Amino acid sequence: MMVFSVIKPLYVLSGFMVGMLVGQTGVGGGSLMTPLLVLLFGIHPATAVGTDLLYAAATKTAGTLIHGMHGTVDWRITGRLAAGSIPASLLTLATLALFNPQHRATAHFISEMLGAVLILTAIALLLRNWIFAAGMTRFSSLDERRRTRLTIALGAVLGVLVSITSVGAGAIGVVVLVMLYPRRRIATIVGSDIAHAVPLTLVGGIGYWIVGSVDWLLLISLLCGSIPGIAIGSTLSAHIPDAVLRPILAATLLVVGALVL
Numbered sequence: 001m002m003v004f005s006v007i008k009p010l011y012v013l014s015g016f017m018v019g020m021l022v023g024q025t026g027v028g029g030g031s032l033m034t035p036l037l038v039l040l041f042g043i044h045p046a047t048a049v050g051t052d053l054l055y056a057a058a059t060k061t062a063g064t065l066i067h068g069m070h071g072t073v074d075w076r077i078t079g080r081l082a083a084g085s086i087p088a089s090l091l092t093l094a095t096l097a098l099f100n101p102q103h104r105a106t107a108h109f110i111s112e113m114l115g116a117v118l119i120l121t122a123i124a125l126l127l128r129n130w131i132f133a134a135g136m137t138r139f140s141s142l143d144e145r146r147r148t149r150l151t152i153a154l155g156a157v158l159g160v161l162v163s164i165t166s167v168g169a170g171a172i173g174v175v176v177l178v179m180l181y182p183r184r185r186i187a188t189i190v191g192s193d194i195a196h197a198v199p200l201t202l203v204g205g206i207g208y209w210i211v212g213s214v215d216w217l218l219l220i221s222l223l224c225g226s227i228p229g230i231a232i233g234s235t236l237s238a239h240i241p242d243a244v245l246r247p248i249l250a251a252t253l254l255v256v257g258a259l260v261l
Contacts, residue, residue, distance in 0.1 A: 011218055011222055014040075014222065015033075015222035016228065018226060018229065019229020022226075031167050031170065033055065033222065035259075037051070043215070045110040045111050046102055046106065047213045049164070049166045050101075050207075050209065051218050053162070053201045054202070054209070054219055055226070061198050063194045068195070072187040072188045072191035074184065075192075077177065077189075078192045081158065081193075082200070084154065084155025084159060086155075088155070089160070089163045096211075101208065101213045113165050117168050118167060118253045120172065121168065121171045125171055126250045128175055131179070151177075155196070163207070170197075173196075174189055177193060
């Protein structure tokens, strides 16, 4: 009872709104939640990232279960991504711990990286169809060994980005995976990417928790709002064209990324 008595309605509302957008667009909550916590609520960047990583681990676990039931997870792709991302995440977290995530210089570095990755995510959303077409032409003839190596390398890049900013596993990861695996269904690419994000965000969140950069009451408040928000947003997504939502979301991320920078 004491936990629920200190849950803040504004955090619940924020979780609900972000959950709605995630359900409608499929873009990871980190792209929306972390800058919201930093800019609107004044949460320290390291605490915002650490809390959002555990938030993402919880929400993406539910998404993985759904995709798993529908058979839209390619566990080979997920394993290849994790083979690169988990070691990269651990190394990144160890480096951040050496410089103290709560230190002003480290907070500034996290904010700069967050702004840059948000802008990169926005560009990936805006140019997604063009990137798909160009990539499929270039990578369709890859042999399996090179495809595996590139997937592991992608995982390593995502491991660094997600561990520093909590952003990148969604829009950026899916765009590159579609290029590397042009014969896979989009639903399978998305499901595999979501499944990979579970261990990555969990490892990252635990790392921030160890150094004291997780706000547990904030996390509970966000989850209380986001779970129903994702359910409603997923239902509404069938009625709102992607061609309308994607440019709006991309423009929002560009603005927010610029503000964070």
